[in-house]
Amino acid sequence: xxxxxxxxxxxxxxxxxxxxxxxxxxxxxxxxxxxxxxxxxxxxxxxxxxxxxxxxxxxxxxxxxxxxxxxxxxxxxxxxxxxxxxxxxxxxxxxxxxxxxxxxxxxxxxxxxxxxxxxxxxxxxxxxxxxxxxxxxxxxxxxxxxxxxxxxxxxxxxxxxxxxxxxxxxxxxxxxxxxxxxxxxxxxxxxxxxxxxxxxxxxxxxxxxxxxxxxxxxxxxxxxxxxxxxxxxxxxxxxxxxxxxxxxxxxxxxxxxxxxxxxxxxxxxxxx
Amino acid sequence: xxxxxxxxxxxxxxxxxxxxxxxxxxxxxxxxxxxxxxxxxxxxxxxxxxxxxxxxxxxxxxxxxxxxxxxxxxxxxxxxxxxxxxxxxxxxxxxxxxxxxxxxxxxxxxxxxxxxxxxxxxxxxxxxxxxxxxxxxxxxxxxxxxxxxxxxxxxxxxxxxxxxxxxxxxxxxxxxxxxxxxxxxxxxxxxxxxxxxxxxxxxxxxxxxxxxxxxxxxxxxxxxxxxxxxxxxxxxxxxxxxxxxxxxxxxxxxxxxxxxxxxxxxxxxxxxxxxxxxxxxxxxxxxxxxxxxxxxxxx
Numbered sequence: 220x221x222x223x224x225x226x227x228x229x230x231x232x233x234x235x236x237x238x239x240x241x242x243x244x245x246x247x248x249x250x251x252x253x254x255x256x257x258x259x260x261x262x263x264x265x266x267x268x269x270x271x272x273x274x275x276x277x278x279x280x281x282x283x284x285x286x287x288x289x290x291x292x293x294x295x296x297x298x299x300x301x302x303x304x305x306x307x308x309x310x311x312x313x314x315x316x317x318x319x320x321x322x323x324x325x326x327x328x329x330x331x332x333x334x335x336x337x338x339x340x341x342x343x344x345x346x347x348x349x350x351x352x353x354x355x356x357x358x359x360x361x362x363x364x365x366x367x368x369x370x371x372x373x374x375x376x377x378x379x380x381x382x383x384x385x386x387x388x389x390x391x392x393x394x395x396x397x398x399x400x401x402x403x404x405x406x407x408x409x410x411x412x413x414x415x416x417x418x419x420x421x422x423x424x425x426x427x428x429x430x431x432x433x434x435x436x437x438x439x440x441x442x443x444x445x446x447x448x449x450x451x452x453x454x455x456x457x458x459x460x461x462x463x464x465x466x467x468x469x470x471x472x473x474x475x476x477x478x479x480x481x482x483x484x485x486x487x488x489x490x491x
Numbered sequence: 492x493x494x495x496x497x498x499x500x501x502x503x504x505x506x507x508x509x510x511x512x513x514x515x516x517x518x519x520x521x522x523x524x525x526x527x528x529x530x531x532x533x534x535x536x537x538x539x540x541x542x543x544x545x546x547x548x549x550x551x552x553x554x555x556x557x558x559x560x561x562x563x564x565x566x567x568x569x570x571x572x573x574x575x576x577x578x579x580x581x582x583x584x585x586x587x588x589x590x591x592x593x594x595x596x597x598x599x600x601x602x603x604x605x606x607x608x609x610x611x612x613x614x615x616x617x618x619x620x621x622x623x624x625x626x627x628x629x630x631x632x633x634x635x636x637x638x639x640x641x642x643x644x645x646x647x648x649x650x651x652x653x654x655x656x657x658x659x660x661x662x663x664x665x666x667x668x669x670x671x672x673x674x675x676x677x678x679x680x681x682x683x684x685x686x687x688x689x690x691x692x693x694x695x696x697x698x699x700x701x702x703x704x705x706x707x708x709x710x711x712x713x714x715x716x717x718x719x720x721x722x723x724x725x726x727x728x729x730x731x732x733x734x735x736x737x738x739x740x741x742x743x744x745x746x747x748x749x750x751x752x753x754x755x756x757x758x759x760x761x762x763x764x765x766x767x768x769x770x771x772x773x774x775x776x777x778x779x780x781x782x783x784x785x786x787x788x789x790x
Contacts, residue, residue, distance in 0.1 A: 272747055281749065330646045347644055353717020354622050355750040360714040363746045365658070365707045415657040423715035424636075424643075425650035453655075461647065 222471065223257040224478035227322050229471055231257050243288045250294075251301060264305040265298060266480035268314035268473055270339065273356050278308045284339065307480035309350070311335070311473065312359060315432050316343025317350050317483050318476020324430045324465050332426045333467075334361070336413075337433030340372040344424050350483055351424075358424075361416060371419075374412045377435060380405070388435055395441045403441055410442030414449020417464065421453065432467035439466035498555040498782065501546055502770025504603065505561055507577030510542060513766035514549040518614075518782050520763055524548050528578075535580045542586075543593060556597045557590060558772030560606035560765055564648050570600050576631075599772035603627075603765060604651060605642055608635025609775055610768025611722050615761040624718045625759075626653065628705075629725035632668040636716055642775050653712060658704075663711070666704035669727060672697060684730040695733060702734030706741025709756060713745070724759040731758040 222232035233256050237249050254265065271283040278295020298306040309317075316325075316333030325331035325345070334342040340362030344351040352358055362372030373379060377388040384391075384405060394402035420429060431439060446464070453459050469475070500515040507530055513523040526545050529537045546557060563575035570587020590598040601609075608625025611617035617625065617637060626634045632654030636643040643650055654664030664670060669680035676683070676697055686694035709721055723731065738756070745751050761767070774781065 272749065330644070346638070351638070354719045354753075355717055355747075357713065357747060357750045358715065358717035360717075360747075363714050364711045367659075419656045419711070419715070421649060422652040422655045423650060423712070425645035425647055425652075427646040 221253045221257050222474040239286050264481040266307045266477040268311040268477040270311045273310050275356050312341035313343035314476035317479045318472045319430045321479040322475045323469050325428050328427045330426045332429045334431050335433040336435035340375045371416050392438050406438045406441035407445045410445030411449050414446040417450050428463040436466045499553045500770040500773050501549050501557045502766040503559040504765035512545040515770045530578050556773035558599045558769040560603040560769040562603050565600045599776050604633030605635035606768030608637050609771045610764040612637045613771040614767045616722050622718050623720040626723050627725035628727035630669050632664040663708045667708050687733045698733035699737045702737030703741045706738040721756045722759050728758050
């Protein structure tokens with residue numbers, strides 16, 4: 220999906236399915252064409268969110284999830300020479316976090332975390348109103364943190380519902396919306412594990428607010444209570460008292476967030 | 492305020508039973524004093540009195556600022572101590588305001604593990620490293636995050652509290668500090684280290700297991716914060732040779748091998764690092780790398 224963002228709004232956007240099994244250059248050609256469809260002379264820069272490990276400085280993406288041919292793509296260099304515009308690349312969770320800060324629920328907060336719960340579990344971290352990527356752009360990979368006999372991603376991604384109960388997360392969500400008791404109990408259980416992850420986030424990077432996005436965030440009202448019960452076992456009451464946890468609720472935040480990479484880079488260079 | 496050309500700093504490390512204070516002149520620790528504290532006293536002023544006395548022993552007109560490391564959580568901006576381990580009478584002590592009134596120089600507070608990381612950054616193995624995590628392993632487990640050469644400006648002073656992260660049936664602290672040896676084997680960490688040094692198989696296996704848990708803790712740190720290095724200090728760090736191998740074995744089983752290439756875990760051996768770190772709070776808050784930088788600027 221690509222969109223042209225102006226004044227914090229998506230002016231035009233286009234969504235296209237790609238053949239994820241295609242060779243590297245065929246998929247790049249698709250990226251060119253979709254950008255071309257929304258780009259006009261007003262556009263000052265291009266931001267791209269990718270579900271992978273990213274070298275932000277050099278604009279290289281590595282081993283992109285679900286696109287086997289993209290093992291090491293110098294996407295910044297390729298797109299900059301093609302379009303003659305500044306290109307910014309970051310992983311999708313970082314885009315989500317920065318998008319929420321510019322256009323969403325974490326606006327006005329200096330320190331926040333944007334946590335995505337979906338096919339994967341990952342987060343972007345904002346410190347002093349800027350993305351905190353770590354030394355290898357590996358910060359915020361909370362999903363891979365060891366938890367119980369596996370890791371957080373195993374217990375909190377959408378495949379877990381299928382694995383554990385044989386029912387898709389979306390089906391449970393529909394049932395929970397219809398007041399189905401079993402579905403509500405499943406999400407209540409989910410909230411307990413999520414609460415442990417939230418504690419892990421607090422004890423590592425200590426944000427003022429956590430915004431939750433991704434498909435499972437739609438079940439927020441059903442796991443909110445058990446999540447907080449777990450978080451409230453946190454020994455430092457002063458830190459908990461001020462913490463906010465909210466659901467994103469914004470459908471097009473991924474595109475807004477990718478565009479916000481441009482703003483983050485501009486403000487970064489103003490600072491220096 | 493007039494800066495002197497040979498400005499000095501005072502660092503104070505408040506512990507559960509005693510307080511250590513030191514003075515830094517010309518980027519070196521020139522004097523250290525220790526005093527026992529009446530930790531169990533009902534009157535919070537009793538401890539403040541001892542603190543004031545040790546600082547007075549080191550204080551003169553050259554002192555630019557005072558930093559204090561606290562074994563608990565503090566409100567950095569307001570300079571309030573909220574909760575301190577082992578000092579029950581201290582609830583919401585406005586320590587910064589009290590000491591600034593008495594000494595008339597800036598006073599800065601932070602958590603002791605943050606002070607350790609900061610001390611390593613200015614006086615230890617982190618001197619040439621801008622992004623690292625300082626991890627203290629002793630009777631407990633704590634940490635501090637250095638980002639771009641300065642302490643991470645977090646929201647509630649609880650970043651880097653890695654010991655409190657949920658792990659297995661409890662938290663990392665129960666598996667990666669002296670508590671592990673006591674709870675699981677009924678021995679103190681020091682006793683285990685002595686036995687391991689003599690080749691005792693039981694003790695060596697205990698450290699081997701300890702290293703696996705620590706490997707998981709460092710993996711967690713790497714995934715959350717992604718530092719270039721982790722610098723380990725505290726009493727347990729001295730037994731590093733006994734758990735290093737199993738720690739690395741666990742650590743190298745990492746989901747992003749590329750990220751491990753330029754990553755390292757090293758052990759600290761700087762004496763009085765807690766006091767040096769507390770003194771460095773002045774440099775951190777005034778955005779300076781070193782005291783020389785300050786003195787050069789004012790010459």
